[in-house]
Amino acid sequence: QSVLTQPPSVSAAPGRKVTISCSGSSSNIGNNPVSWYQQLPGTAPKLLIYDSNKRPSGIPDRFSGSKSGTSATLDITGLQNGDEADYFCATWDNSLSPGGVFGGGTKLTVL
């Protein structure tokens, strides 16, 4: 059971928009920035979004992130076949044992 809750799967057709949610609590998302990662099959994860809404250089603006309260969202517009991957959210948790936490991951299928 992951500390952060993501939908197990989402799907959409090429060119469409998809939204992936990440739900947490006041001890994690509510008080810390969120990062998002893309993991293509058989590869290491790659940072897509940090500080909840910033993109590293080289990440297309089709990927965007936002945070509100204890939830965060990753939006992907103009879906491409190459976007088919697992997506994970992560943040810091300030609970009794502070540390990083991940969401369970969301499998994106491009129809």
Next chain:
Amino acid sequence: EVQLVQSGTEIKKPGESLKISCKGSGYTFHNHYITWVRQMPGKGLEWMGIIYPDDSEVTYSPSFRGQVTFSVDKSISTAYLQWTSLKASDTAIYYCARRHFMDVWGNGTSVTVSS
């Protein structure tokens, strides 16, 4: 180019010890945290803990505290993850990543523990 290069695939028996490595290049290694992440077969990412190379300050996830040890050798810009007695349940891919928000990832080290 900023890179983290991890050591190669390991196949070990239960009870054996293991130390895997993560070598940084293209940046000032000792100034940036190294995060360790586990990915068990077919599963998601798990945060194991973090180490600050400059002073070797470590924070372990409660799930991994006492099970693994993080260390660094600043002189060769390398971080290490080690086990003293492996179990079959340690079978996974282990990633190192730079910083708390994991902006650069290593290529992963596959560890298989089987009798």
